[in-house]
Amino acid sequence: MVDPAALRDCQAWKDAGLPLSTPSNEACKLFDATLTQYVKWTNDKTLGGIEGCLSKLKAADPSFAMGHAISTGLVLIGTGSSVRLDKELDLAVKNMVEISNRQPLTQRERLHVSAVEAFARGDFPGACELWEQILRDHPTDMLALKFSHDAYFYLGQQEQMRDSVARIYPFWTPDLPLSSYVKGLYSFGLMETNFYDQAEKLAKEALSVNPADAWSVHTVAHVHEMRAEVKDGLDFMQRSEAHWKGSDMLACHNYWHWALYLIEKGEYEAALTIYDDHILPSLQTSGTMLDVVDSCSMLYRLQMEGVSVGDRWQAVLPVTRKHSRDHVLLFNDAHFLMASLGARDAQTTQELLATLQDVSESPGENCQHLLARDVGLPLCRALVEAENGNPDRVVELLLPIRYRVVQIGGSNAQRDVFNQLLIHAALRCGAGAHRNLARSLLMERDALRPNSPLTARLMRKAASVHLLQ
Structure with missing residues (x-):
C-alpha cells in the first residue's frame, strides 16, 4: 500500500x-x-x-x-x-x-x-x-x-x-523511493544471464526490505526453475505466498511458476488445480498479455506431457482470438496460436498466420515484423505442424532457429516451451538422425539442469523409443 x-x-x-x-x-x-x-x-x-x-x-x-x-x-x-x-x-x-x-x-x-x-x-x-x-x-x-x-x-x-x-x-541509495525494487530489477537480469547465486542473493536482499516485492519473489522462483530445484522452489512459493498473492498484476505469473514445479514433478492434477483456481480466473478478469501467455504456455506444456486438458482451451480462445491480428510481439503470437490450435479454431489460426505473413512483407522499422519472416513464421508453422502430427517437419522448422528464438523475447523459463516442443518432436520422428537429435538435446538439457525429473522422464522415453526400433 x-x-x-x-x-x-x-x-x-x-x-x-x-x-x-x-x-x-x-x-x-x-x-x-x-x-x-x-x-x-x-x-x-x-x-x-x-x-x-x-x-x-x-x-x-x-x-x-x-x-x-x-x-x-x-x-x-x-x-x-x-x-x-x-x-x-x-x-x-x-x-x-x-x-x-x-x-x-x-x-x-x-x-x-x-x-x-x-x-x-x-x-x-x-x-x-x-x-x-x-x-x-x-x-x-x-x-x-x-x-x-x-x-x-x-x-x-x-x-x-x-x-x-x-x-x-x-546511484540508488536506500533513502530513495522504490530503491529496493531496483535490486529486484537487477536480480532478474542477473538470473537471465545465468548468474544464479548473485541473482538470488540480491532478490532476497530486496525481500528483506519488502517481503511483498512480487518481482523479487519471481526472480527467486526463476532461479529454482532453472536449476530444477523443485522442492526448494515449492517450499519457497508456499512460504512466501501470503506476501505476493495480493500483487494482482504478477500473482498469476507467480502461480504459473508454482505450477511449473508441479509439472516438473509429474504432479499434473495439482498443476491443473492451480490453473483452475488462479491462472484462468486471473486471465478472465484481467485479459492482460502476461496472463494470456501463462495460460497458453501451461496448457501446452501439459498437453506435451500427454495430459488431457479437457475443454480448457475453449475458455482461453475468446481472449486470444481478438488479438490474432495485433502482431505487437512474436512471443505473444506464438501463444495465441497455441490457443487457436488447442481449441481447433482453424479460421483464427489461418487469420493469425496470414496477417503475420502480411506484416513480415512490409515491416518498416518495426523490429518484430522484421523478425517475423526468419523466426516468427517458422516458429508458428512448427506449432501448426506439431498439431498436424508432422514431427519431422517440426524439427526442420525449429532446429535452424533454436538459438534465435531468444530474439522474440520472454524469459528463459518461458521460452523453454519451445525447447520442449523440439525434443518431443525429435522423439516422434521417423528418421534415425532425428532420434539421435533427441538424445543429444536431452544430454544438453541434463547438463544445464541436473536432476531434472522432466528430463529424466524424457530420457526414459528416448531409451524406450531406441529399444523398440
Missing part, C-alpha cells in the same frame, strides 16, 4: 533532480502514484488503481506531457494493443507528441516522449536508446529504467537488460 503523504509534489520532483513540467502538485503526486504501482506490479485500491490515478492525473492537468507519456507508455508496454489497429491508442500517441511540441519541456521529458513514440512504431531498440540517454544523465529516473527494462525483455536482450540496471545501481 502506498502512503499518500509520501507521494512527491512539484518541489519534491525538482529536489530529486527530475523536474516535471506542470504547475499542478496533484498531477505530480498522481504521476508518482501511477509509477509506484507500475513498479510494484499492483493496483493499489486505496489510490484507485493505476487506471483511477491516470484518470485523475489527466483531469488535474490535461496538458501534462509526462502524464501523457506514462499513460500512453503503459498501454503500449502492455503489448495488448497495436497503433495499427487501435485508433484510440494511435490518437493518444499523436496527442502526446502534439502537447509536448507546444511546451517548453526539459530535455529529459522530450526524450521520454520520443521514446514512447518510437516504441509505438515498433522501434523497440530506438526507444531503448532514448531511455538510456535519459539514464546516463538522470540515473534515478525510474520510468526510464522500468520502461527500458521491459523493452529489453521483449527484445530478448538479456545482457542489455542486466547491464542497464548495473550502470545506475550505485
Whole structure:
C-alpha cells in the first residue's frame, strides 16, 4: 500500500533532480502514484488503481506531457494493443507528441516522449536508446529504467537488460523511493544471464526490505526453475505466498511458476488445480498479455506431457482470438496460436498466420515484423505442424532457429516451451538422425539442469523409443 503523504509534489520532483513540467502538485503526486504501482506490479485500491490515478492525473492537468507519456507508455508496454489497429491508442500517441511540441519541456521529458513514440512504431531498440540517454544523465529516473527494462525483455536482450540496471545501481541509495525494487530489477537480469547465486542473493536482499516485492519473489522462483530445484522452489512459493498473492498484476505469473514445479514433478492434477483456481480466473478478469501467455504456455506444456486438458482451451480462445491480428510481439503470437490450435479454431489460426505473413512483407522499422519472416513464421508453422502430427517437419522448422528464438523475447523459463516442443518432436520422428537429435538435446538439457525429473522422464522415453526400433 502506498502512503499518500509520501507521494512527491512539484518541489519534491525538482529536489530529486527530475523536474516535471506542470504547475499542478496533484498531477505530480498522481504521476508518482501511477509509477509506484507500475513498479510494484499492483493496483493499489486505496489510490484507485493505476487506471483511477491516470484518470485523475489527466483531469488535474490535461496538458501534462509526462502524464501523457506514462499513460500512453503503459498501454503500449502492455503489448495488448497495436497503433495499427487501435485508433484510440494511435490518437493518444499523436496527442502526446502534439502537447509536448507546444511546451517548453526539459530535455529529459522530450526524450521520454520520443521514446514512447518510437516504441509505438515498433522501434523497440530506438526507444531503448532514448531511455538510456535519459539514464546516463538522470540515473534515478525510474520510468526510464522500468520502461527500458521491459523493452529489453521483449527484445530478448538479456545482457542489455542486466547491464542497464548495473550502470545506475550505485546511484540508488536506500533513502530513495522504490530503491529496493531496483535490486529486484537487477536480480532478474542477473538470473537471465545465468548468474544464479548473485541473482538470488540480491532478490532476497530486496525481500528483506519488502517481503511483498512480487518481482523479487519471481526472480527467486526463476532461479529454482532453472536449476530444477523443485522442492526448494515449492517450499519457497508456499512460504512466501501470503506476501505476493495480493500483487494482482504478477500473482498469476507467480502461480504459473508454482505450477511449473508441479509439472516438473509429474504432479499434473495439482498443476491443473492451480490453473483452475488462479491462472484462468486471473486471465478472465484481467485479459492482460502476461496472463494470456501463462495460460497458453501451461496448457501446452501439459498437453506435451500427454495430459488431457479437457475443454480448457475453449475458455482461453475468446481472449486470444481478438488479438490474432495485433502482431505487437512474436512471443505473444506464438501463444495465441497455441490457443487457436488447442481449441481447433482453424479460421483464427489461418487469420493469425496470414496477417503475420502480411506484416513480415512490409515491416518498416518495426523490429518484430522484421523478425517475423526468419523466426516468427517458422516458429508458428512448427506449432501448426506439431498439431498436424508432422514431427519431422517440426524439427526442420525449429532446429535452424533454436538459438534465435531468444530474439522474440520472454524469459528463459518461458521460452523453454519451445525447447520442449523440439525434443518431443525429435522423439516422434521417423528418421534415425532425428532420434539421435533427441538424445543429444536431452544430454544438453541434463547438463544445464541436473536432476531434472522432466528430463529424466524424457530420457526414459528416448531409451524406450531406441529399444523398440
